[in-house]
Amino acid sequence: MNAPRSFTPKTFRPEDDGPDRPARGLDEEALRQQSTIYREGMLDGKTLLVSGAGSGMGKAAALLAARLGANVAICGRDPDKLQSTVDLVRDEVGTDVLAVPTNIRDPEAIETLIGTVHDHFGGLDTLVNNAGGQFPQDAIDFSRKGWLAVIDTNLNGTWWMMQEAAKRWRADGKPGNIVNIVANVERGMPQAAHTCAARAGVIYLSKTLATEWAQWNIRVNCIGPGVIETEGFRMYPEEALARFHKANPMKMRGNAWDVAEAIAYLASPAARFINGDLIIMDGGQAQWGVIWPAGIPDYFREDGAA
Numbered sequence: 001m002n003a004p005r006s007f008t009p010k011t012f013r014p015e016d017d018g019p020d021r022p023a024r025g026l027d028e029e030a031l032r033q034q035s036t037i038y039r040e041g042m043l044d045g046k047t048l049l050v051s052g053a054g055s056g057m058g059k060a061a062a063l064l065a066a067r068l069g070a071n072v073a074i075c076g077r078d079p080d081k082l083q084s085t086v087d088l089v090r091d092e093v094g095t096d097v098l099a100v101p102t103n104i105r106d107p108e109a110i111e112t113l114i115g116t117v118h119d120h121f122g123g124l125d126t127l128v129n130n131a132g133g134q135f136p137q138d139a140i141d142f143s144r145k146g147w148l149a150v151i152d153t154n155l156n157g158t159w160w161m162m163q164e165a166a167k168r169w170r171a172d173g174k175p176g177n178i179v180n181i182v183a184n185v186e187r188g189m190p191q192a193a194h195t196c197a198a199r200a201g202v203i204y205l206s207k208t209l210a211t212e213w214a215q216w217n218i219r220v221n222c223i224g225p226g227v228i229e230t231e232g233f234r235m236y237p238e239e240a241l242a243r244f245h246k247a248n249p250m251k252m253r254g255n256a257w258d259v260a261e262a263i264a265y266l267a268s269p270a271a272r273f274i275n276g277d278l279i280i281m282d283g284g285q286a287q288w289g290v291i292w293p294a295g296i297p298d299y300f301r302e303d304g305a306a
C-alpha cells in the first residue's frame with residue numbers, strides 16, 4: 001500500500017501577510033525579482049496596450065509583457081507614473097515602452113491613443129483595460145459627482161477603449177484581443193457599490209461583445225481580482241487594510257504579478273479559444289468572506305458575520 005501522502009499546510013509569513021506590513025504591494029525592486037512560468041519570447045512580435053500602467057497591476061503587466069518579448073504601449077493620467085514604468089522596463093528589459101498620457105474618460109483622447117499605438121508599432125494585438133478605481137463608502141452617502149466619477153472611469157472609459165480598438169481592428173481586417181480587469185462582483189461589493197455596478201456592466205458588456213465581435217476575430221475576456229496588494233490600497237483606511245487579507249478562505253492577499261501572469265496568459269496563443277469568460281483571482285473570496293473596505297457596520301459586528 002502506498003504511504004499516505006503528507007500535506008504541508010501552506011504557511012504565510014507574518015511579514016508577508018500580517019496587519020503590520022505596509023500593504024502597498026510589490027515595489028520596483030520586488031517586481032524586478034519576480035520569476036515567470038512563461039518561456040522567453042512567448043510574446044515576440046505582439047503589441048500590448050495596457051491602461052493604468054504607471055502603477056500596480058498595470059505596471060507589472062507591462063514589465064512582464066516586455067520581458068516576454070512584446071512591444072508595449074501604456075497610458076494613464078499621470079505622466080510621471082508612466083515614466084517610472086518606461087524607466088523600469090528600459091532598465092530591466094532594455095526595450096522602449098511607448099507612453100501616451102491619456103484620461104480614459106475622454107473618448108477623443110482615446111482615438112488619438114489608439115492611432116498613436118498603431119502608427120508607432122504598426123498594429124495592436126491585445127488591449128488590456130486595467131485603468132480604474134473607486135473610493136470606499138456606504139452607497140447611501142455617495143455624492144452625485146462621486147458616483148459619476150466611478151461609473152465614467154470604470155464603465156464608460158473601458159467601453160471607449162474597447163470600441164475604438166475594435167473599430168480599428170475591423171477597419172484593418174486584423175484580429176483583436178481584449179482583457180478587462182474588473183473586480184469580484186459575484187456576491188456584490190458592500191461599500192463599493194458604484195464600482196460593483198460598473199464592473200458588472202463591463203463583465204456583461206464583454207460577454208455580449210465576445211459574440212458580436214467574433215465575426216471579426218476579436219476576443220473579449222475579463223479578469224476579476226480579489227484583494228491584490230498595490231499602491232491603489234492608499235484609498236483605504238488602515239483598519240480596513242489590516243482586515244483585507246482575512247476576507248478570503250486562503251487568508252492572504254494576491255499581488256500584482258499574479259494578475260500580470262494571468263494577463264500574459266490571455267495575451268498568449270494558449271488562450272486562443274477563450275472568449276467571453278471571466279477569470280476570478282481572489283483566493284476564493286467569491287464564495288466566502290466580506291471586505292467592508294470602509295469599516296464593518298455595527299449591524300454585522302453584532303451578528304459576528306464578518
Ligand SMILES: CCCCCCCCC/C=C/C(=O)SCCNC(=O)CCNC(=O)[C@H](O)C(C)(C)COP(=O)(O)OP(=O)(O)OC[C@H]1O[C@@H](n2cnc3c(N)ncnc32)[C@H](O)[C@@H]1OP(=O)(O)O
Nearest residue numbers: 132133134135143145146149150183192227232233235293
Ligand atoms: C475593486 C475593489 C473595491 C472595494 C473593495 C476593496 C478591497 C480591495 C482593495 C482594492 C481595490 C482597488 O481597486 S485599489 C486600486 C484602484 N485605485 C484606486 O481606486 C485609486 C483611487 N481612485 C481614483 O482615483 C478614482 O479614479 C476615483 C475615485 C474615481 C477618483 O477620480 P478623480 O480623482 O478623477 O476625481 P473626480 O473626477 O474629481 O471626482 C472625485 C469625486 O469622487 C468622490 N470621492 C472621491 N474620493 C472620495 C472618498 N474617499 N470618499 C467620498 N467621496 C469621494 C467625491 O465626490 C469627489 O468629488 P469632490 O468632492 O469634488 O472632490
Ligand SMILES: NC(=O)C1=CN([C@@H]2O[C@H](COP(=O)(O)OP(=O)(O)OC[C@H]3O[C@@H](n4cnc5c(N)ncnc54)[C@H](OP(=O)(O)O)[C@@H]3O)[C@@H](O)[C@H]2O)C=CC1
Nearest residue numbers: 052055056057076077078103104131132133227228230232
Ligand atoms: N488592488 C485590488 O485589490 C483590486 C484592484 N482592482 C482594479 O484593478 C485595476 C488596477 O488596480 P491597481 O493596480 O490595484 O491600482 P492602481 O491605483 O495602482 O492602478 C490604477 C491605475 O489606473 C489609472 N487610472 C485611474 N483612472 C484613470 C483614468 N481616468 N484614465 C487613465 N488612467 C486612469 C491610474 O493612473 P493615473 O492616476 O495616473 O491615471 C493608476 O495607475 C483597477 O481598475 C482597480 O480598480 C480590482 C479589484 C481589486
